[in-house]
Amino acid sequence: MWEFPGGKIEPGETPEEALRRELVEELLIDVEVGKKVVTTVYEYDFGVVTLTTFYCRLDEGEPTLTEHVAVRWLAVEELPSLEWAPADVPAIDKIRSDFRAVHA
Numbered sequence: 001m002w003e004f005p006g007g008k009i010e011p012g013e014t015p016e017e018a019l020r021r022e023l024v025e026e027l028l029i030d031v032e033v034g035k036k037v038v039t040t041v042y043e044y045d046f047g048v049v050t051l052t053t054f055y056c057r058l059d060e061g062e063p064t065l066t067e068h069v070a071v072r073w074l075a076v077e078e079l080p081s082l083e084w085a086p087a088d089v090p091a092i093d094k095i096r097s098d099f100r101a102v103h104a
């Protein structure tokens, strides 16, 4: 399944700092972390994940894989065409509704 790039928050980090660090580590890009999309809590078999997603602006670099097997850049209308991790589905819905509101 597909996920947004990111990872776990380390002690002393804000969620925004953690995301910025993870994007340097995983994709070799520097971003400005913007508005929160949504926070969701999802119970997988292995445990409970609290997932917060943010809008970001790419400031520096091209996404380059260091740990993952694939990366995709998608237009908002293409988001539903991928199979997302279950915890991500509310974020996909929120992004689509945010963009519908902007273009209405």
Ligand SMILES: Nc1nc2c([nH]c(=O)n2[C@H]2C[C@H](O)[C@@H](COP(=O)(O)OP(=O)(O)OP(=O)(O)O)O2)c(=O)[nH]1
Binding pocket: 002, 003, 004, 005, 006, 007, 008, 009, 022, 049, 051, 085, 086, 087, 088
């Ligand atoms: N990064 C990310 N993780 C997600 C998403 N959706 C989702 O359910 N998860 C889950 C998968 C993992 O159980 C957890 C995040 O773990 P991770 O493996 O990305 O974290 P990390 O980079 O800090 O990895 P590690 O150091 O623990 O190996 O959240 C998502 O969109 N992005």
